[in-house]
Amino acid sequence: MANVKFFSGENIPLEMHKVRMVQRVFLKPIEERAAAIEEAGYNTFLLRNKDIFLDMLTDSGVNAMSENQYAAMLQADDSYAGSETFYRLEKVLQDMFNMEHFLPAHQGRACEHIIARLLVKPGSTAIMNYHFTTTKAHIVMMGGKVEEIITDEGLQISSDLPFKGDLDINKLKKLISEIDKDKIAFVRIEAGTNLVGGQPVSMQNMREVSKICRAEGLTLVYDASLLSDNLHFIRTRDPEFKDADLRDVTREIGTLMDVIYFSARKLGAARGGGILTSSNELFMKMREMIPLYEGFLTYGGMSVREMEAMAIGLQESLDPDVVSQTPIFVEVLCKELLSRGVPVVTPPGGLGCHVDARQFCSHLSQEEYPAGALAAAMYLASGVRGMERGTLSEQRNPDGSETLAHMELLRLAFPKRVFTLSQVKYVADRLTWLYENRELIGGLTFEEEPRVLRFFFGRLRTIGNWQEKIVQKFRADFGESL
Numbered sequence: 001m002a003n004v005k006f007f008s009g010e011n012i013p014l015e016m017h018k019v020r021m022v023q024r025v026f027l028k029p030i031e032e033r034a035a036a037i038e039e040a041g042y043n044t045f046l047l048r049n050k051d052i053f054l055d056m057l058t059d060s061g062v063n064a065m066s067e068n069q070y071a072a073m074l075q076a077d078d079s080y081a082g083s084e085t086f087y088r089l090e091k092v093l094q095d096m097f098n099m100e101h102f103l104p105a106h107q108g109r110a111c112e113h114i115i116a117r118l119l120v121k122p123g124s125t126a127i128m129n130y131h132f133t134t135t136k137a138h139i140v141m142m143g144g145k146v147e148e149i150i151t152d153e154g155l156q157i158s159s160d161l162p163f164k165g166d167l168d169i170n171k172l173k174k175l176i177s178e179i180d181k182d183k184i185a186f187v188r189i190e191a192g193t194n195l196v197g198g199q200p201v202s203m204q205n206m207r208e209v210s211k212i213c214r215a216e217g218l219t220l221v222y223d224a225s226l227l228s229d230n231l232h233f234i235r236t237r238d239p240e241f242k243d244a245d246l247r248d249v250t251r252e253i254g255t256l257m258d259v260i261y262f263s264a265r266k267l268g269a270a271r272g273g274g275i276l277t278s279s280n281e282l283f284m285k286m287r288e289m290i291p292l293y294e295g296f297l298t299y300g301g302m303s304v305r306e307m308e309a310m311a312i313g314l315q316e317s318l319d320p321d322v323v324s325q326t327p328i329f330v331e332v333l334c335k336e337l338l339s340r341g342v343p344v345v346t347p348p349g350g351l352g353c354h355v356d357a358r359q360f361c362s363h364l365s366q367e368e369y370p371a372g373a374l375a376a377a378m379y380l381a382s383g384v385r386g387m388e389r390g391t392l393s394e395q396r397n398p399d400g401s402e403t404l405a406h407m408e409l410l411r412l413a414f415p416k417r418v419f420t421l422s423q424v425k426y427v428a429d430r431l432t433w434l435y436e437n438r439e440l441i442g443g444l445t446f447e448e449e450p451r452v453l454r455f456f457f458g459r460l461r462t463i464g465n466w467q468e469k470i471v472q473k474f475r476a477d478f479g480e481s482l
């Protein structure tokens, strides 16, 4: 997005790209959407793409690629071992993060698997600002547990704190003093905290955490999957970095961390992932696991074509006009919704617009999965697919009780450079309609509940056929409209 002043005084985000390849999408009538969401067990993960108008499930692996990324895919050097593609990608990453070693892995959770396998021992604790679903699952699978020390404001819906994703330094010091050092697996900073509204972490906070970890001899791990949005916020919200070169910011982050990993389905707008470190010892130990779980060291389970696209995409993700696109669209949608009274997480973060389902569906209890119900209702009302980020995305406790989430959010993600402003306005319009009719939304209950990561493929049903009432009200208000 460019910083362009309009003669009219309006504040219009201006895209710094043009669309040269498109995918036709369809908006099906609400009766067909009702059948589709029923078929999907009221879980938006189980919807089929053909039934979706705007897919705001995630930004994972669905970002628009640039012409240079597509062009690079044609020069990919296909070989099992020693591919030139690998060396090109390795060099880009070494320069970008100022780190010595790079290990390829097929996506973000594969990196988490390797890191957890190496560093998490039964009974050990991983300290972090906030967990991500797959991160926690891997730590728990290795017998460890997670302690979250995000700032208190990070878990409040409304705030004007610019860096709500920061770690609380006092909580960090307290945990370090309470837990035996050899029982702390690592400290983890997640850029752009996925589950709590895409909220960024400040450079000041990273510096402080790094200093403490170095003094205490603790390994500091950085999840850079959502780095590009976080970079935008560092540049626009921290006066120290006003107009800073994002390459310098990223290289400084590299000097603060022991291990950096990322999902290239997000960072780099391709499909893949990787781990970086400057520690020879950690590198040697993690390296052993790559051929076992991922693939040979020069591809790590990825297609060389994707690796070429990633190398270009990573460099493009250091361009301020590129990284600003998602955060600015998120801000536009959040502001539009707030002006109509719809509760959303503030300040607007990266990744997507996060609707507060607990307030939206204040008549539902957390055990009725308000965020899951809102995601299903939003699809019904609009054909827009969002994702539940609340209690459904948690795992039950060993005794079978629910782990109630800190926040009940409907996330409407923005794949990078995929949607237009008029589509954003459509989303705001239908969500506002739903808000006006929010008392129609009822709860959900499981019909089929997987034990691990249940939100991916669990099946639910509505408590009391409330979906029918939404269809009727929609027809009454919109007539024959789609």
Ligand SMILES: *Cc1c(COP(=O)(O)O)cnc(C)c1O
Pocket (backbone or CB within 6 Å): 060, 107, 108, 109, 110, 132, 134, 135, 190, 194, 223, 225, 226, 262, 263, 264, 265, 266, 272, 273
């Ligand atoms: C998506 C994501 C992951 C996992 O990456 P995948 O490529 O989907 O496996 C890890 N951490 C964060 C913060 C993410 O957003």
